[in-house]
Amino acid sequence: MALFVYTCLCYLALPIGIIFHLLFIWRRAEFRRGFWQRYGWLPQKQHQPVLVHAASVGELNAIAPLIKAIVSDLKLPVLVTTTSVTGQLRCQQIFAGNNRVSWAYLPVDLGVSNWLMLRRIKPRAVLLVETELWPNLIATCARQKVPTILVNGRLSARSAKAYARFSWLVAPMLKKLTRILVQDEITAQRFVSLGEQASKVSVLGSLKYDLVIPDRELDITNSVVPEGLCWVCGSTRVSEEVALLQAWGxxxxxxxxxxxxxxxxxxxxxEVADLCQQSGLPWLRYSQTHAENQPSAITNEYKHHPRRILLVDSMGLLMHFYRRADVVFVGGSLANTGGHNPLEAAALGKPVLMGPHCFNFTQVCDQLEKVQGLRVTTNACLLEDITQLLTDQSLRHTMGTAGAALVDQQKGALKRHLLAIENTLEQALGE
Known part of the structure; x- marks a missing residue:
């Protein structure tokens, strides 16, 4: 009954949703690709792949080593679905040379869209990353006896509270999942309190600690980050750049x-380019640094000014700049959006600064803060904290070393996830 009510509401909202979708893609050309994929018409490039759904860039970066392991160790093809365009672009960057991995957009959560998707691609299993729980998708997989596993699961206190308000829908949905593989014991307890059977929940650790740091290639930062200190602010959100620029000045x-x-x-x-212009300091867009018509006067002013700004307006370069950084600020944490993954910077041995809103990565941030690899700041304390970090080389070294050691110590979730997935697939074949 709960699923029926949810599905009816989805279909009632569908005409309005389609209108908004068409208006959206009319204004934003990058969203025009994959239009029919959003309604179930996914490409049939692999034979019975494992479908892995990672909503956006952060989830995809965390799950990428597991996807590669499924292909290399389990010898299975993988179809990666995302929700965001940036996630799709990142997927293409990571797996462009791997013909055993394809990608598409996940359809909207309608029964007919999910039915069409499953009918076309016939997945061996569906892996949902972190908190990607979609009632109709999970129900459709259950009806067609497709094993459905939540991997690298996390559930913040805020999300658990929100789910509890819809327990009439959430509890039946969770029971249809084959297994739930979560990052920590607190998350496991939250899923059980929402109605999941304790026997189906396994605590395997966070896949984010098993991230693979790419080998140092050509240093793309050398020409755009002259000598001197480098403060990299990654994955910044609305309102954060204003505070960061003000502190820098x-x-x-x-x-x-x-x-x-x-x-x-x-x-x-x-929008961020306008803020850089208003700062009064010399600044450049990364995309303009290789332009042949770049005025040399601007380049010289930028390179020789003691305080300059670089706007990275290209995707997929964050790790390159993290590697060059002396201090890293991880965005989404001064703005109340839950923060982004600090482990990429920590793994590179960089001291990490974040705002107080880190509820998307509570456990990770708590662990990094406990070993003093991360410092939590606020808008009021930002200037004081970044001043101390940029003027104290010893402190930067101590924090960076502590963070890198923690990342190395916590690795191992990848092997545990892979074994759990393999066992689940074997059990499904045996039934």
Whole structure:
């Protein structure tokens, strides 16, 4: 009954949703690709793949090693679905050379869309990453006896509270999942309190600790980040750049170097460019640094100014700039959006600074803060904290070493996830 009510509401909202979808893609050309995929017409490039759904860039980066392991160790093809365009672009960057991995957009959560998707691709299993719980998708998989596993599961206190308000829908949905593989014991308890059977929930650790740091290739940062200190602010969100630019402009005179801003969403590049222009400091767009018509006067002013700004308006370069950084600020944490993954910077041995809103990565941030690899700041304390980090090399080294050691110590969730998935698939074949 609960699923029926949910499905009816989805179909009632469908005409309005389609209108908004058409208006959206009319205004944003990058969303026009994959239009029919959003309604179930996914490409049939692999034979009975494992379908892995990672909503956006953060989830995809975390799950990428597991996808590669499924292909290499289990010898199975994989279809990766995302929700966001940035996630799709990141997927293409990671797996462009792997013909055993294909990608598409996940359909909207309608019974007919999910039925069409499953009928076309006939997946061996469906893996949902972190909190990607869709009632109709899970129900359709259950009816067609497709094993459905939540991997690298996490559930913040805020999300658990929201789910509890809809227990009439959430509890039956959870019971249709084959297994739930979660990051920590607190998350496991939250799923059980929402109605899941304790026997189906396994605590395997976070896949984010098993991230693979790419080998150092050509240093793309060398020409755009001159000598001096480098403060990289990654995955920044609305309102954060204002505070970061203000702090950069108010630092003591002895601090000389480059502020690197990497907005989370490409549609905000122009907005952040306006903020850089208003700062009064010399700045560049990364995309313009290789332009032949770049005025040399601007380039010289930028390179020789003691305090400069670089706006990275290209996707997939964050790790390159993290590697160059002296200090990393991880965005989404001054803005109340839950924060983004600090482990990429920590794994590179960088001291990490975040705002107080880290509820998407509570356990990770708590662990990093406990070993003093991360410092939590606020808008009021940002200037003081970044001043101390940029002027104290010993502190930066201590924090970076502690964070890297924690990441190395916590690895192992990848092997545990792979074994659990393999066992689930074997049990499904035996039934």
């Amino acid at each position: 108010q630092l003591p005179q002895q601090v000389k170097g480059t502020l690197v801003l990497v907005p989370r969403h490409p549609q905000r590049f122009d």
